[in-house]
């Protein structure tokens with residue numbers, strides 16, 4: 148088996164320690180400076196990892212609205228994989244650096260006018276992000292500091308806990324039907340697992356976007372706080388969750404989510420084919436075009 152050896156030395160401190168871990172046949176080396184902070188950035192993500200608390204904060208900064216393109220999804224997946232492998236990271240807070248928006252969901256331009264091959268590649272990345280987040284061993288908290296429609300809502304409900312800014316201008320929900328598209332079964336099941344069957348049925352059929360107070364009322368989010376307190380509230384909640392015996396919490400999480408995860412894992416190829424066949428239909432392409440025009444008109 149091929150061993151991957153990656154050695155990262157933080158030159159910022161002359162007092163760096165190097166840890167070697169062998170995990171799943173992979174040898175990894177990472178460094179920790181005595182300041183116990185490990186900040187990293189890629190094109191559209193900034194990660195602040197506090198090694199003392201074991202909590203990483205992932206800031207999405209993909210302008211203008213953190214829409215999930217293939218490139219951005221790939222970046223997110225690589226970052227999630229690194230954090231998951233890092234024994235020093237036990238909790239992850241996901242938030243946005245973009246004003247007024249947590250994430251606008253899947254990038255509509257990735258689904259419009261693209262070849263079937265490209266659509267397939269895109270969908271595989273969407274699946275991958277969901278599998279990584281929904282199946283994460285870390286405690287995951289969404290610090291929702293802006294609107295969070297469709298794929299943005301999906302990202303939020305894969306987390307263990309959701310804290311949203313109490314601003315009536317923001318909304319959250321799986322609004323796919325409003326675009327003339329259909330939330331696939333694993334979006335639907337994640338929603339059912341969060342707010343129950345009846346709320347999901349109404350919500351998905353009508354493509355509802357909920358104001359923060361309504362989202363709290365149906366259990367789509369767990370807590371509302373003033374906008375400037377979203378991150379501090381998430382950090383406080385994280386401390387409580389990390390105090391729970393880790394192994395018991397992880398097994399419980401896995402028990403709650405296993406059947407939904409397995410259903411996608413064992414049907415990934417068929418799910419990709421479904422998506423590609425559906426999204427490349429002329430009628431669906433027309434709906435997406437009209438939706439994009441509507442977004443532009445709203446601006447004018």
Ligand SMILES: CCCCCCCC/C=C\C/C=C/C(=O)SCCNC(=O)CCNC(=O)[C@H](O)C(C)(C)COP(=O)(O)OP(=O)(O)OC[C@H]1O[C@@H](n2cnc3c(N)ncnc32)[C@H](O)[C@@H]1OP(=O)(O)O
Nearest residue numbers: 214251252253254255256294296297298329331422425442
């Ligand atoms: C039989 C079963 C088969 C199963 C098949 C399964 C098929 C399922 C397929 C897909 C599931 C889809 C999931 C999704 O996530 S679709 C995306 C849904 N997203 C939305 O509806 C959100 C749309 N955006 C907004 O509502 C707003 O932009 C906002 C509230 C997020 C932010 O508002 P505001 O701050 O006023 O910004 P603007 O509206 O002015 O937007 C700025 C800029 O960004 C563009 N944009 C917005 N959202 C997206 C997006 N999701 N993708 C790409 N681009 C987006 C917008 O058009 C503006 O662009 P500009 O005019 O060029 O500046």
